[in-house]
Amino acid sequence: MIALLLRSGLGGVRCGSRLGLRAAKHTGSVAPPDKTCVSCGRRIEWRAKWAKSWDDVRYCSDACRRRKVTSVDVRLETLLRALVEKAGRQGVDPEDAAHCVDPSAGETLREPARRAARRLVAAGVAEMVQQGRVVDPSTAKGSVRLRRV
Numbered sequence: 001m002i003a004l005l006l007r008s009g010l011g012g013v014r015c016g017s018r019l020g021l022r023a024a025k026h027t028g029s030v031a032p033p034d035k036t037c038v039s040c041g042r043r044i045e046w047r048a049k050w051a052k053s054w055d056d057v058r059y060c061s062d063a064c065r066r067r068k069v070t071s072v073d074v075r076l077e078t079l080l081r082a083l084v085e086k087a088g089r090q091g092v093d094p095e096d097a098a099h100c101v102d103p104s105a106g107e108t109l110r111e112p113a114r115r116a117a118r119r120l121v122a123a124g125v126a127e128m129v130q131q132g133r134v135v136d137p138s139t140a141k142g143s144v145r146l147r148r149v
Contacts, residue, residue: 039064039073041118042138075101076109076116084126084146091129091147117146124149 035044037060044060059065076097083092094117098109118137120126126146128137135144 036119036122037061037064039067039069040115041120041122043136070112072101072109073112073116076113077119080113080116080120080146081125084120084148087147089147091145093143093145114144117144120146 032046032054034046035057036042037044038058040060042060044057046054050057076094079100080092080094080097083097086092094113095110097116098105098113102109117126117128121128121137125148127134127149128140128144129135129147130140130142130144137144
């Protein structure tokens with residue numbers, strides 16, 4: 001049934017996008033599921049050029065490959081995990097963890113804190129919310145909170 005929908009485009013499903021499936025170009029087969037970047041926690045979408053080495057892909061970009069996961073990232077992730085457990089359903093702002101790690105850092109730890117938050121969401125420890133609604137951490141913009149799953 002899914003293959004029929006993918007081929008014909010019937011039922012309002014375009015390339016299986018509503019089913020979470022994507023048709024691989026030139027082969028007609030279904031692409032493997034998305035992965036999460038080890039460094040930033042964003043979703044890595046399958047590309048045809050990675051078909052032979054998909055199992056080895058760990059980073060979404062060259063910048064993430066260079067950055068990797070630093071000791072500050074690990075400290076932020078550990079602190080965020082503890083804060084999420086303590087805060088419960090109310091949630092915690094990732095910037096609070098950045099401020100706890102280094103109060104004088106200000107803006108410089110904002111993005112590392114968001115990366116740590118995305119990694120926690122990918123690990124299934126927390127969920128990212130905006131205005132009380134769960135959002136996709138890979139595409140969320142603006143102020144977010146983490147709350148326990």
